[in-house]
Amino acid sequence: MNPVALRSEFPLLRRYENGKRLCYVDSAATSQKPQVVLDAVRRYYVEDNANVHRGVYDLAARATQDYEDARAEVAGLVHAEPEEIVFTRGTTESLNLLALSYGGQALGPGTNVVTSPAEHHSNLLPWQQVALRRGAELRFVELDEAGQVTPDAVAAVVDGGTRVVALAHVSNVMGTVTDVGAIAAIAHRAGAILAVDGAQSVPHMPMDVRQLGIDFLAFSGHKMCGPTGIGALYGRRELLAGMSPVYYGGEMIEEVTLTSATFKEAPWRFEGGTPNIAGAVGMGAAARFLQEVGLSEIHRHETELANAAADGLRRIEGVTVYGPEGHRESGVVTFNIDGVHAHDVATALDQHGVCVRAGHHCCQPLMRRLGAASTARASFYLYNDAEDVRQLLAAVQATKEFFRRVAG
Ligand SMILES: Cc1ncc(COP(=O)(O)O)c(C=O)c1O
Incomplete structure (x- = not known):
């Protein structure tokens, strides 16, 4: 599977948002559509x-x-x-x-x-x-x-x-x-x-x-x-x-x-x-x-990206990652930046061209159990690549630093 070639089959992903490469990591909400x-x-x-x-x-x-x-x-x-x-x-x-x-x-x-x-x-x-x-x-x-x-x-x-x-x-x-x-x-x-x-x-x-x-x-x-x-x-x-x-x-x-x-x-x-x-x-x-494309390949590819993203997010001090501690078996990674509302995180990430979902994800009972009113969620799919992980991590790091500065 070649995610770069695949990405070019999705017309919307050729777009650039806020002057940045579009990092669409919200496929659990809805996926992009290929030309076919x-x-x-x-x-x-x-x-x-x-x-x-x-x-x-x-x-x-x-x-x-x-x-x-x-x-x-x-x-x-x-x-x-x-x-x-x-x-x-x-x-x-x-x-x-x-x-x-x-x-x-x-x-x-x-x-x-x-x-x-x-x-x-x-x-x-x-x-x-x-x-x-x-x-x-x-x-x-x-x-x-x-x-x-x-x-x-x-x-x-x-x-x-x-x-x-x-x-x-x-x-x-x-x-x-x-x-x-x-x-x-x-x-x-x-x-x-x-x-x-x-x-x-x-x-x-x-x-x-x-x-x-x-x-x-x-x-x-x-x-x-x-x-x-x-x-x-x-x-x-x-x-x-x-x-x-x-x-x-x-x-x-x-x-x-x-x-x-x-x-x-x-x-x-x-x-x-x-x-x-x-x-x-x-x-x-x-x-x-x-x-x-092959469902086994898609699964292998997106879990690899999600594991890299989860590992990278855990290494950013002040970020909480939810879900399995060890190997992830899906493309979903849910997280929070401590002290920053998930909606603010998602809005700030958008300035870096990164689209994530934020909120209770239509799972209010589970969110109560997690003790979080809302979280941010990155979800990977077949058209994402290592560049998306890098862009997400850099944007989360920058967002965390921005809110630290604002909080003074
Ligand atoms: C696990 C799960 N079930 C059900 C739904 C509802 O899907 P739809 O809005 O397409 O009906 C979603 C959508 O996010 C979901 O993630």
């Missing part, structure tokens, strides 16, 4: 645009083919079958759909959902709310010292009443990687299913839902070099087949009378209304692009 994805979306609109699954003319058939080809590409990325991929607006919608449909059917008094205090709000609130409505219990796994969810901690809270274990594969704050394969086995032994929030893993590492035993997997197009407003929910075929739709309307029906309706098979019964066809085409192109 931009071209695929444009080509769809210029050559094939029509509504899907309805028209009987050639143009409409091509649009439907593009949309279904994209489903197959996305399925291939996670080693699923195309019929096991529901297109959604993103991870948030995927998890809501899952909680409302599967959770709505499986949960009730005497049952429980097991999750962790480290979840993104998108994987907490849907389960919290459906559990409240259905009279089910929401149980939390105890995190270890490093903020990690371990299989042992999951086994300690799962019991015969557990219907769903819902966990992130990679934490968007700590960058920790959860052993979802071992946890799937624990969930299945208890008769529960494992739902994985893959927002921070699918774009960054090889993913095989069959091998890992994952029952549901949610992910977003925009975090994997694809467009915004598109994502996917993978569901094991037998499970999707037993689930009721959540959105009712056009596209998803077989037959409708004034008082009743029958619905298409999965995944189409979950895709009521005109879908984001161009978004799906872009997500399909992104899935192909990532596989061509």
Whole structure:
């Protein structure tokens, strides 16, 4: 993998910000888009645009083919079958759909959902709310010292009443990687299913839902070099087949009378209304692009950069780095400059051309546990290189010195 050559495939990264080389290290928030994805979306609109699954003319058939080809590409990325991929607006919608449909059917008094205090709000609130409505219990796994969810901690809270274990594969704050394969086995032994929030893993590492035993997997197009407003929910075929739709309307029906309706098979019964066809085409192109670059290579490359950044940040006196002490297994590095609000850090880093995320990262319960109202987060991806690490470290050093001087 050649990150310099790769970088040139992303038009936005050729830009310079504040007179500086653009150091974009906020890919956990959203990724930049390569030319092949931009071209695929444009080509769809210029050559094939029509509504899907309805028209009987050639143009409409091509649009439907593009949309279904994209489903197959996305399925291939996670080693699923195309019929096991529901297109959604993103991870948030995927998890809501899952909680409302599967959770709505499986949960009730005497049952429980097991999750962790480290979840993104998108994987907490849907389960919290459906559990409240259905009279089910929401149980939390105890995190270890490093903020990690371990299989042992999951086994300690799962019991015969557990219907769903819902966990992130990679934490968007700590960058920790959860052993979802071992946890799937624990969930299945208890008769529960494992739902994985893959927002921070699918774009960054090889993913095989069959091998890992994952029952549901949610992910977003925009975090994997694809467009915004598109994502996917993978569901094991037998499970999707037993689930009721959540959105009712056009596209998803077989037959409708004034008082009743029958619905298409999965995944189409979950895709009521005109879908984001161009978004799906872009997500399909992104899935192909990532596989061509190689997910193992991407993972190796970005973890190398994240480890170099974490080591460098730890060497700057007055900087606190969160997450694993030892080797990092993801591209996420969260930190604070002591005595400086993370928003001020991010604004100051911007003056050096460095884009990082700052805030609570949609993980308020975890932030309370860390004892930090907010943190700054650098997250690396395939288009970053050693120069990005150098630029980040120099900017953090300069920012720290600036605030020391201002504080006098
Ligand atoms: C771990 C995790 N889960 C869920 C989400 C929500 O993703 P989206 O906003 O694309 O729905 C994010 C986004 O930052 C995330 O990092």
